Amino acid sequence: MRPVRFNIHPKEAKLTDSIMVTEAPESYNGEGFMTTRFDRVIGLARKNSIWPLPFATSCCGIEFMATMGSHYDLARFGSERVGFSPRQCDLLMVMGTISKKMAPVLRQVYLQMAEPRWVIAVGACASSGGIFDTYSVLQGIDQVIPVDVYVPGCPPRPEAIIDGVMRIQDLVHNEGLRRRGSEKYQELMNSYGIE
Ligand code: SF4
Numbered sequence: 001m002r003p004v005r006f007n008i009h010p011k012e013a014k015l016t017d018s019i020m021v022t023e024a025p026e027s028y029n030g031e032g033f034m035t036t037r038f039d040r041v042i043g044l045a046r047k048n049s050i051w052p053l054p055f056a057t058s059c060c061g062i063e064f065m066a067t068m069g070s071h072y073d074l075a076r077f078g079s080e081r082v083g084f085s086p087r088q089c090d091l092l093m094v095m096g097t098i099s100k101k102m103a104p105v106l107r108q109v110y111l112q113m114a115e116p117r118w119v120i121a122v123g124a125c126a127s128s129g130g131i132f133d134t135y136s137v138l139q140g141i142d143q144v145i146p147v148d149v150y151v152p153g154c155p156p157r158p159e160a161i162i163d164g165v166m167r168i169q170d171l172v173h174n175e176g177l178r179r180r181g182s183e184k185y186q187e188l189m190n191s192y193g194i195e
Pocket residue numbers: 058059060061095096097123124125126130131153154155156
C-alpha cells in the first residue's frame with residue numbers, strides 16, 4: 001500500500017499572499033484623490049477580462065489545452081472564460097492547420113465577433129501554413145482576416161502561447177478608444193473586404 005501523508009501542520013496562509021493585485025492605471029495622485037484617463041481605465045478592465053474563442057483544428061490546439069490546465073493556468077490573466085459563441089468573445093485564437101475549405105468558416109466566425117476584437121495566430125500553420133506548403137492549405141490566416149499577434153513554433157509551448165496572450169494584453173491596454181473608428185482601421189478592414 002502506498003503511504004498516505006497528512007499535512008498535520010498546515011502553514012497559515014495570509015490572504016494578501018494569494019491575491020494578485022493588478023496595477024493601477026496611469027494617474028495623477030494627491031492627498032485623497034486620484035485622476036486618470038477614461039481610456040486607461042477601460043484598457044485596464046479589458047486587458048484583464050479577455051474572453052478567448054479557441055479555433056483549434058490540430059496539434060497546436062493540444063498545447064492550448066495545456067495552457068488552460070492548472071499548471072499554466074491562463075485564468076491568472078482573467079482569460080479562463082473560454083467561449084464558443086463568437087458574439088461573446090473578444091480574442092480569436094487560431095491554432096492549427098487551416099485548409100482553404102475552412103477559410104470561409106474562420107472568416108465567418110471572425111465577422112460574428114463584436115468589436116473590439118483581437119486575433120492571435122498560434123503556431124506556424126496558422127501564421128504561414130507551416131510545413132504544409134500545398135494546394136489545399138491556407139498559407140497564413142492573415143490572407144482572410146487581420147492578425148494582431150503571431151506566436152511562432154511548431155508547436156509553440158504553452159509559455160509561448162501565454163506570451164502571445166500577454167502581447168495582446170499590451171495591445172488591449174494601450175489601444176485608444178477611437179482607433180476602431182479611425183480611417184486607418186477602416187482601410188485595414190476594407191483591404192480584407194470587411195465593411
Ligand atoms: S504548427 Fe506544427 S504543431 Fe501546430 S498545427 Fe501546425 S503542424 Fe501541428
